[in-house]
Amino acid sequence: MSRPVRFNVHPIVAKTSDAITSVEAPEGYSGEGFFTTKLSDVVGLARKNSLWPLPFATSCCGIEFMATMGSHYDLARFGSERVGFSPRQCDLLMVMGTIAKKMGPVLRQVYLQMAEPRWVIAVGACASSGGIFDTYSVLQGIDQVIPVDVYVPGCPPRPEAILDGFMKIQELVGQESIRRRNSVQYKALLNSYGIE
Numbered sequence: 001m002s003r004p005v006r007f008n009v010h011p012i013v014a015k016t017s018d019a020i021t022s023v024e025a026p027e028g029y030s031g032e033g034f035f036t037t038k039l040s041d042v043v044g045l046a047r048k049n050s051l052w053p054l055p056f057a058t059s060c061c062g063i064e065f066m067a068t069m070g071s072h073y074d075l076a077r078f079g080s081e082r083v084g085f086s087p088r089q090c091d092l093l094m095v096m097g098t099i100a101k102k103m104g105p106v107l108r109q110v111y112l113q114m115a116e117p118r119w120v121i122a123v124g125a126c127a128s129s130g131g132i133f134d135t136y137s138v139l140q141g142i143d144q145v146i147p148v149d150v151y152v153p154g155c156p157p158r159p160e161a162i163l164d165g166f167m168k169i170q171e172l173v174g175q176e177s178i179r180r181r182n183s184v185q186y187k188a189l190l191n192s193y194g195i196e
């Protein structure tokens, strides 16, 4: 007796015209033939919808990221299909996996090689806090060596959780003032990590 076939018998035709949305314009004033808004909002809109991730994956959480990039979860929907492995070109460092203390300086170097503005997500318990590896050899959270913007909980976090963390980063990026990176507070934050 053959097994019943349940998949792909009646392929669903995608109604793309209903499914495609475009980003909303930032707040501002519009009239006949003009629209005014803040430069920060326009820059934030462009930045948040074109983040280029640098996946720093050292163990199991990296596999969840692979699923997040796959066709089902499709991180490309957020404008982030351009994953890069050159710090020079990326602006979102996604740290996924257990970071050994020996790896700490390498992670920090990658962060330092990224140009401003740059953001960091700690994906999963290990990157956020060392996770279950409360041992002499494992860094108890990457925020001991670099500043972190968003933490994604879970061991491992499901792709939905990674997407949620990514959308939180998008919120931050969209609202960030273009002057923040020159602010005294931001410099003080970097200085607290020994970064000039």
Ligand code: SF4
Pocket (backbone or CB within 6 Å): 059, 060, 061, 062, 096, 097, 098, 124, 125, 126, 127, 131, 132, 154, 155, 156, 157
């Ligand atoms: S948080 Fe869990 S799944 Fe992720 S790297 Fe650590 S042990 Fe692996």
